[in-house]
Amino acid sequence: MRKKSITRPVIVAVAADSGAGKSTFLRRVQRMFGTEVPKGHTPQGELMTVICLDDWHNRDRQGRKVDQITALDENCQNFELMAEQLEALKEGRDIMKPIYNHDTGNIDPPELIQPNHIIVIEGLHPLYDERVRKLVDFSVYLDLDDEVKVAWKIQRDMAERGHTLDNILASIEARKPDFERFVLPQREYADAILQVKPTELIPDDKERKVLKVRLMQREGVPGFTTAYLFDEGSTIVWTPCGRRLTCAYPGIRFRYGPEVFYGRDFSSIEVDGEFDKLEELVYIESHLSNIATKYYGELTQLMLAAQSAPGAKNGTALFQTVAALKIREIYEQLTGRKVDPMVRA
Ligand code: ADP
Numbered sequence: 595m596r597k598k599s600i601t602r603p604v605i606v607a608v609a610a611d612s613g614a615g616k617s618t619f620l621r622r623v624q625r626m627f628g629t630e631v632p633k634g635h636t637p638q639g640e641l642m643t644v645i646c647l648d649d650w651h652n653r654d655r656q657g658r659k660v661d662q663i664t665a666l667d668e669n670c671q672n673f674e675l676m677a678e679q680l681e682a683l684k685e686g687r688d689i690m691k692p693i694y695n696h697d698t699g700n701i702d703p704p705e706l707i708q709p710n711h712i713i714v715i716e717g718l719h720p721l722y723d724e725r726v727r728k729l730v731d732f733s734v735y736l737d738l739d740d741e742v743k744v745a746w747k748i749q750r751d752m753a754e755r756g757h758t759l760d761n762i763l764a765s766i767e768a769r770k771p772d773f774e775r776f777v778l779p780q781r782e783y784a785d786a787i788l789q790v791k792p793t794e795l796i797p798d799d800k801e802r803k804v805l806k807v808r809l810m811q812r813e814g815v816p817g818f819t820t821a822y823l824f825d826e827g828s829t830i831v832w833t834p835c836g837r838r839l840t841c842a843y844p845g846i847r848f849r850y851g852p853e854v855f856y857g858r859d860f861s862s863i864e865v866d867g868e869f870d871k872l873e874e875l876v877y878i879e880s881h882l883s884n885i886a887t888k889y890y891g892e893l894t895q896l897m898l899a900a901q902s903a904p905g906a907k908n909g910t911a912l913f914q915t916v917a918a919l920k921i922r923e924i925y926e927q928l929t930g931r932k933v934d935p936m937v938r939a
């Protein structure tokens with residue numbers, strides 16, 4: 595590969611449990627930058643490289659079994675090497691990164707990773723270690739309520755992989771203590787948190803098809819201006835259903851307002867419900883501000899372009915798209931470079 599000239603590598607962290615939607619979100623982010631990110635263990639595209647942090651596991655699957663330690667445990671990660679190698683990439687140096695092979699559970703021979711304009715680090719622990727955290731320019735934590743986690747796992751593991759319900763529930767329960775100890779606390783450090791919760795619009799909903807999704811945005815992060823609904827800083831509840839937006843049962847409800855989280859100022863936008871017709875979203879889009887679009891309707895076009903993705907008609911897609919637009923904006927702010935919109939009106 596030819597050596598690129600990169601003035602300011604931007605490191606974006608995406609933290610979440612496995613199965614929380616990281617890959618789904620990152621497909622949206624990649625579309626935003628129009629980069630054909632090649633397939634392969636570590637996709638290294640023209641603009642963006644996506645590194646899975648499992649590569650810095652310090653034990654293979656067999657070793658974890660012998661030592662009775664889960665992949666979620668801090669003692670199972672080589673944070674020292676992770677920090678050292680990410681720092682090297684940020685300073686423009688090549689690295690030989692280890693590979694954790696998810697199919698075999700083995701640690702494979704290392705691969706060459708070259709610096710890039712944007713380096714996404716995704717996985718269980720991008721914000722766990724202070725040395726790594728200091729290198730991160732912008733971070734997103736995907737925060738699923740247990741009920742939603744179970745529903746998504748059932749959908750994937752039962753429908754697509756033939757697991758039983760009991761197996762799925764047992765594996766979630768088994769992971770829980772280490773998840774709560776090692777993964778969840780990273781939420782404190784995230785610049786944006788995407789929370790996915792059961793709907794409040796259907797009493798005793800058990801289906802978990804309709805979701806309440808919140809985008810919590812931290813104030814004062816360099817390069818990151820928070821998106822808002824109607825009037826910045828105020829507190830608003832909005833039911834957009836009516837003449838301009840078709841809403842099926844149980845309808846749609848937005849909320850917007852400031853909040854304090856771990857002692858820090860955030861502003862949050864929330865949407866409960868499902869969109870009926872994605873083309874009509876431009877009505878919602880026209881009431882949102884600071885969403886970092888490059889033309890009127892870009893958010894709607896991006897949602898339409900990904901209408902077969904999971905959650906395409908609810909707040910997960912809406913706010914993942916806003917977060918992706920923000921990543922583009924932050925990249926432009928921090929580097930002074932411009933990215934052309936990839937999906938056109
Ligand atoms: P991760 O990369 O964090 O392991 P994925 O993006 O692969 O997670 O998502 C795991 C599974 O969860 C998907 O196969 C899909 O079934 C489900 N899923 C992900 N995002 C959503 C969503 N927004 N709405 C509904 N289901 C989703």
Ligand code: G6P
Pocket residue numbers: 611612648655658665666699718
């Ligand atoms: C990776 C994933 C973890 C998952 C693990 C499986 O490290 O990031 O979320 O739990 O693989 O580990 P296992 O010990 O079941 O092979």
